[in-house]
């Protein structure tokens with residue numbers, strides 16, 4: 385099951401009626417890794433609305449100093465950390481007149497993440513978030529994990545550290561938050577299948593010829609969710625759902641053949657779990673990430689989230705259809721990497737990050753992304769890179785090598 389040890393020790397977390405911290409119910413200390421992004425902003429929105437229930441220790445960002453300084457000031461963080469080491473002075477200047485401590489560079493990110501707080505929200509995008517998220521895991525406290533690439537790339541190592549440190553891991557990805565809630569006390573042998581739903585993204589009903597000439601703006605135009613650019617492109621190619629299958633494999637006690645996906649355009653049902661007795665349990669909510677983030681902040685209690693309430697009469701119809709692996713080959717490629725296991729998912733993830741960045745830079749078309757990822761996996765296989773995933777260092781060097789291979793393949797293509 386997703387949570388590590390210590391789940392029962394979290395009863396003191398702010399509940400729905402405890403917006404004011406009291407001596408019996410002190411504020412929960414929080415670190416937000418990737419605070420300037422979409423998940424980071426949603427997290428800090430919930431924090432701002434919850435009175436004194438939370439106090440922010442650290443906020444981090446990659447390179448946007450102004451956005452980081454603004455968010456550190458507005459949430460009253462103790463520390464702001466910018467990933468780009470060259471931006472230390474700019475951050476210090478932007479924080480002048482406040483008592484917020486400034487820090488910069490990858491080591492500073494890891495150091496901030498390793499300071500024990502009640503809860504860390506891991507919302508950096510990509511494998512760049514792996515070391516900071518692991519540092520938070522090692523504190524043995526609660527981790528709300530949005531940064532799915534950590535589990536795709538290094539799931540075995542990550543989950544071993546979660547168990548070793550007694551970290552309480554709560555998934556933030558909406559489908560996994562749904563499964564987490566549904567599976568709460570389920571015995572592993574009672575679970576038959578976990579089906580993640582997918583909106584189908586902006587190209588859900590587009591013919592293959594039209595997807596081939598889709599623009600950057602088309603790919604970023606997600607119908608249901610407002611998200612960062614990388615995950616928006618992943619949703620457009622449906623690689624996102626492939627990554628999520630791998631994420632689910634590490635979070636829940638199931639084998640690859642027990643994981644499936646279903647296109648559900650309304651994004652109301654987030655996950656369906658079938659049990660051996662024929663029951664299927666699902667979780668529903670309007671598509672707003674503040675619902676799963678609120679769960680990660682307050683579980684096993686529930687805190688208020690200002691989201692639109694679900695009105696099924698208004699929605700009237702919930703529809704489901706099989707995913708089309710011809711128009712969305714990323715699903716097939718990700719599933720194959722999941723079944724292969726070892727370092728294959730790390731290569732898949734690294735190549736996808738490079739290909740998505742090349743697409744966002746205008747160097748690739750949408751269908752090229754899956755082609756680049758598959759070619760990188762093929763080349764990695766021929767070079768003997770698809771080994772058993774042993775330790776963190778081996779995975780990181782495999783990730784680096786896959787990025788180099790994919791850059792070469794992209795350069796040859798463009």
Ligand code: NAD
Nearest residue numbers: 418420421422423445446467508509512530531532611612
């Ligand atoms: P985003 O692009 O909006 O924000 C990313 C954050 O990470 C920013 O604060 C950025 O400064 C920081 N960052 C980027 N590169 C970094 C680096 N190299 N080093 C340090 N920090 C870096 O992304 P997002 O949409 O908020 O997504 C964050 C994560 O959550 C992703 O893994 C995504 O797959 C996952 N997720 C997002 C959503 C969503 O609705 N946005 C839903 C489910 C899961």
Ligand code: MG
Nearest residue numbers: 557558559628
């Ligand atoms: Mg998701």
